[in-house]
Amino acid sequence: xxTPVLDKVEAEAAxxxxxxxxxxxxxxxxxxxxxxxxxxxxxxxxxxxxxxxxGLHKIKWDIDGTLTFRRSCAHGICGSDAxxxxxxxxxxxxxxxxxxxxAKPITVEPIKGLTVLKDLxxxxxxxxxxxxxxxxxxxxxxxxxxxRERLQSAEDRxxxxxxxKCILCAACTSSCPVFWNDxxxxxxxxxxxxxxxIFDSRDEAGEQRLEILNDRDGVWRCRTTFNCxxxxxxxxxxxxxxxxVKRALITRRF
Amino acid sequence: MKIHKYDTVIVGAGGAGMRAAIExxxxxxxxxxxxxxxxxxxxxxxxxxxxxxxxxxxxxxxEWHTFDTVKGGDYLVDQDAAEILAKEAIDAVLDLEKMGLPxxxxxxxxxxxxxxxxxxxxxxxxxxxxxxxxxxRTGHMILQTLYQNCVKEGVExxxxxxxxxxxxxxxxxxxxxxxxxxxxxxxxxxxxxQAKAVIYASGGTGKFFKVTSNAHTLTGDGxxxxxxxxxxxxxxxxxxxxxxxxxxxxxxxxxxARGEGGILRNKDGERFMEKYAPVMKDLASRDVVSRxxxxxxxxxxxxxxEGDHVYLDxxxxxxxxLDAKLPDITEFARTYLGIEPYTDPIPIQxxxxxxxxxxxxxxxxxVLSDNTTVVPGLYAAGEVACVSVHGANRLGTNxxxxxxxxxRRAGIAAAEYAHTVDYVELPExxxxxxxxxxxxxxxSTGNERVATLRKELQExxxxxxxxxxxxxxxxxxxxxxxxxxxxxxxVSIQDKGRRFNTDLLxxxxxxxxxxxxxxxxxxxxxxxxxxGGHYREDxxxxxxxxxxxxxxxxxxxxxxxxxxxxxxxxxxxxxRYQPMERKY
Ligand SMILES: Cc1cc2nc3c(=O)[nH]c(=O)nc-3n(C[C@H](O)[C@H](O)[C@H](O)COP(=O)(O)OP(=O)(O)OC[C@H]3O[C@@H](n4cnc5c(N)ncnc54)[C@H](O)[C@@H]3O)c2cc1C
Ligand code: SF4
Ligand code: FES
Numbered sequence: 054x055x056t057p058v059l060d061k062v063e064a065e066a067a068x069x070x071x072x073x074x075x076x077x078x079x080x081x082x083x084x085x086x087x088x089x090x091x092x093x094x095x096x097x098x099x100x101x102x103x104x105x106x107x108g109l110h111k112i113k114w115d116i117d118g119t120l121t122f123r124r125s126c127a128h129g130i131c132g133s134d135a136x137x138x139x140x141x142x143x144x145x146x147x148x149x150x151x152x153x154x155x156a157k158p159i160t161v162e163p164i165k166g167l168t169v170l171k172d173l174x175x176x177x178x179x180x181x182x183x184x185x186x187x188x189x190x191x192x193x194x195x196x197x198x199x200x201r202e203r204l205q206s207a208e209d210r211x212x213x214x215x216x217x218k219c220i221l222c223a224a225c226t227s228s229c230p231v232f233w234n235d236x237x238x239x240x241x242x243x244x245x246x247x248x249x250x251i252f253d254s255r256d257e258a259g260e261q262r263l264e265i266l267n268d269r270d271g272v273w274r275c276r277t278t279f280n281c282x283x284x285x286x287x288x289x290x291x292x293x294x295x296x297x298v299k300r301a302l303i304t305r306r307f
Numbered sequence: 308m309k310i311h312k313y314d315t316v317i318v319g320a321g322g323a324g325m326r327a328a329i330e331x332x333x334x335x336x337x338x339x340x341x342x343x344x345x346x347x348x349x350x351x352x353x354x355x356x357x358x359x360x361x362x363x364x365x366x367x368x369x370e371w372h373t374f375d376t377v378k379g380g381d382y383l384v385d386q387d388a389a390e391i392l393a394k395e396a397i398d399a400v401l402d403l404e405k406m407g408l409p410x411x412x413x414x415x416x417x418x419x420x421x422x423x424x425x426x427x428x429x430x431x432x433x434x435x436x437x438x439x440x441x442x443x444r445t446g447h448m449i450l451q452t453l454y455q456n457c458v459k460e461g462v463e464x465x466x467x468x469x470x471x472x473x474x475x476x477x478x479x480x481x482x483x484x485x486x487x488x489x490x491x492x493x494x495x496x497x498x499x500x501q502a503k504a505v506i507y508a509s510g511g512t513g514k515f516f517k518v519t520s521n522a523h524t525l526t527g528d529g530x531x532x533x534x535x536x537x538x539x540x541x542x543x544x545x546x547x548x549x550x551x552x553x554x555x556x557x558x559x560x561x562x563x564a565r566g567e568g569g570i571l572r573n574k575d576g577e578r579f580m581e582k583y584a585p586v587m588k589d590l591a592s593r594d595v596v597s598r599x600x601x602x603x604x605x606x607x608x609x610x611x612x613e614g615d616h617v618y619l620d621x622x623x624x625x626x627x628x629l630d631a632k633l634p635d636i637t638e639f640a641r642t643y644l645g646i647e648p649y650t651d652p653i654p655i656q657x658x659x660x661x662x663x664x665x666x667x668x669x670x671x672x673x674v675l676s677d678n679t680t681v682v683p684g685l686y687a688a689g690e691v692a693c694v695s696v697h698g699a700n701r702l703g704t705n706x707x708x709x710x711x712x713x714x715r716r717a718g719i720a721a722a723e724y725a726h727t728v729d730y731v732e733l734p735e736x737x738x739x740x741x742x743x744x745x746x747x748x749x750x751s752t753g754n755e756r757v758a759t760l761r762k763e764l765q766e767x768x769x770x771x772x773x774x775x776x777x778x779x780x781x782x783x784x785x786x787x788x789x790x791x792x793x794x795x796x797x798v799s800i801q802d803k804g805r806r807f808n809t810d811l812l813x814x815x816x817x818x819x820x821x822x823x824x825x826x827x828x829x830x831x832x833x834x835x836x837x838x839g840g841h842y843r844e845d846x847x848x849x850x851x852x853x854x855x856x857x858x859x860x861x862x863x864x865x866x867x868x869x870x871x872x873x874x875x876x877x878x879x880x881x882x883r884y885q886p887m888e889r890k891y
């Protein structure tokens with residue numbers, strides 16, 4: 054025990070409070086001011102171990118209070134702050150400055166495919182509508198409810214574990230080229246949440262959900278580009294979940 | 308300005324608000340107003356679990372759970388309420404399972420349970436497995452499951468609506484709730500919601516501390532709104548400091564990590580909790596562990612160049628166990644510290660975590676205007692409320708329970724009340740306060756900045772009213788808060804627009820934090836004893852003779868407009884258990 058502690062102490066001493074200068078290049082848009090979006094650069098001193106969200110806060114709090122973005126938990130569990138950082142969808146609170154090459158300007162834009170309302174804030178309603186459309190709740194047909202819990206084996210529980218992790222951040226859906234071209238497509242997040250119920254041994258509406266996803270705007274639109282899986286901050290294998298839903302549609306076994 | 312009319316209005320869409328909404332939507336026309344999209348609420352951050360004496364894995368019963376809750380709260384718990392909490396826990400968990408919550412399972416398919424600090428068999432004999440959980444994502448699963456069921460029930464949400472004022476109308480000498488005033492983030496428009504019943508479920512207020520596990524949005528808006536209208540706040544001096552927050556950031560690492568076998572160590576690698584709590588060691592109650600950590604730090608055994616933290620060591624646990632039981636928190640260590648918990652200890656420090664105090668209610672969730680009088684039409688549940696089931700210190704896993712039990716109760720009670728009454732007339736000019744507050748901030752040319760004041764507030768709170776308090780430190784905080792409240796009058800904002808003006812809302816939130824910080828500090832100054840989360844170095848013992856009572860803080864406004872805080876006290880409800888010394 055003693056050795057690793059000592060090593061750590063030294064490592065921390067070496068790394069602590071070392072500030073660097075970075076440029077944030079942010080896509081600004083405020084229809085109250087102008088109909089056009091513009092890029093704006095901000096320079097700040099920041100510890101590279103801090104989050105992109107910390108950088109945005111520094112700008113908002115010390116430089117320009119009009120910069121607008123959503124955030125709440127600041128550690129990757131509420132799903133508020135998905136944005137395009139250096140061209141990739143990520144959570145600003147889960148991305149450290151040092152991990153995205155701070156030597157060059159860090160570009161920050163709103164996620165794509167949803168209407169931009171102000172700066173980094175987009176209209177999430179169509180996203181949540183697609184989610185609601187897949188009936189994201191447990192449906193059972195029992196006429197008399199059990200008095201105790203329903204039983205479920207640990208294996209059956211494991212079957213849909215991956216898709217229970219979703220925080221509805223929209224990083225996947227807004228990274229999908231099919232969704233960009235056609236907002237009618239349900240998008241990966243809705244399919245992930247359908248998967249969560251289709252593969253839950255307690256649920257009895259799998260057929261209904263599959264019918265919904267069999268629709269013209271459903272799973273068959275997916276072209277397996279894996280953007281969604283790359284984007285997911287929860288590490289969900291989104292493409293795999295979509296593939297499993299496709300397979301279930303063909304075999305009707307789930 | 309728009310006026311809406313609903314039977315029931317719920318403020319907040321975290322666990323408590325959505326559990327209430329599921330009940331009240333079935334029974335009355337309900338609107339849920341929430342400043343965040345429901346799934347963004349901080350209930351989603353809860354990790355460890357939800358307590359219920361299901362006895363799925365070993366003998367247990369609700370009476371033992373009641374006892375643990377009362378003892379854990381250092382006997383400041385109202386015992387009638389604790390009994391309801393523990394009894395209804397069982398159905399609360401089973402209801403969630405039926406709604407679809409994916410709990411971890413035992414080999415025979417029932418809900419699995421694990422240990423958590425302070426939960427014991429037979430009145431303290433040995434730890435008991437009482438916490439129902441879903442890996443270290445229990446809160447996430449509760450929040451998602453409740454939202455899913457709100458979608459199923461067709462609950463009507465007004466997302467990104469900030470409630471900024473509570474409306475009270477006097478009818479025949481009785482002050483009744485008549486509705487709320489809300490600000491719509493997208494447009495800047497002001498909405499009046501006239502309602503027969505209003506339920507506050509707006510969560511905690513941890514953001515007045517710097518190092519905290521709480522979200523940026525936990526700014527005590529609900530507590531501040533009712534307090535400003537002359538209603539009391541109960542036991543605000545009691546705040547829980549969780550032992551294991553990530554160093555400097557405050558992000559929580561669940562107690563479940565120590566439940567799984569994790570050990571706290573100082574710079575010499577010593578397992579120091581053996582000195583402070585020989586029996587329960589690292590799993591002693593949260594207040595005890597937090598004080599022990601700070602004692603190590605103060606006595607020069609802290610880690611790092613500044614000696615300002617200690618380590619949570621998980622390196623002796625098998626990686627498979629970490630992956631299966633603690634996947635999220637181990638990922639936090641990797642993401643935010645670049646530390647691999649399989650091989651390296653994690654730097655931690657106590658983090659401001661949970662408000663035991665809040666808006667006083669009875670067990671039906673009805674809000675009180677003094678020690679006994681109910682405010683007709685006004686309800687509260689969840690972290691914003693003080694029932695009081697947590698007393699001076701909340702046990703881990705009892706809050707996820709609280710939001711479900713008392714969220715449900717408040718939802719039913721409010722909707723049923725709404726059926727029996729007519730709308731109460733709105734006060735004249737209901738939006739007056741909010742309109743002038745916003746106008747003032749938008750047009751102010753003062754030279755104070757929100758971020759600066761907030762930072763100074765957080766620093767003074769961390770330094771003076773955190774784990775250790777003395778008359779001297781609390782007075783320092785009271786003076787500083789008074790200064791900040793003065794300076795707040797000169798706050799100006801840069802964003803003068805109407806659309807998504809989060810600059811404006813942060814200023815309003817800061818105002819709420821300042822009001823509540825003052826209540827906390829003043830309540831703490833008057834409580835000259837140590838109990839649960841409130842530790843006075845100058846009065847290190849519990850004093851049941853003088854302080855076995857709840858604090859009730861009221862805002863008073865003098866004829867000349869000067870504000871002050873009046874403290875009163877409320878008896879503790881004791882039924883079965885006589886106060887004993889609390890040992891772990
Ligand atoms: C990191 C962490 C881990 C935890 N782990 C556990 C655990 O394992 N077990 C346990 O029992 N407890 C745990 N707790 C405590 C527990 O999670 C919380 O106390 C509980 O979830 C609070 O729920 P709530 O519904 O009262 O509030 P929240 O979930 O915080 O919801 C508040 C709601 O109010 C809304 N709101 C706030 N202000 C306004 C306003 N002005 N207008 C409109 N809406 C508003 C928000 O939008 C939000 O929807 C943990 C807490 C934290 C921070
Ligand atoms: S699947 Fe992943 S990326 Fe998509 S919404 Fe859920 S958490 Fe976000
Ligand atoms: S702020 Fe919650 S996920 Fe980033």
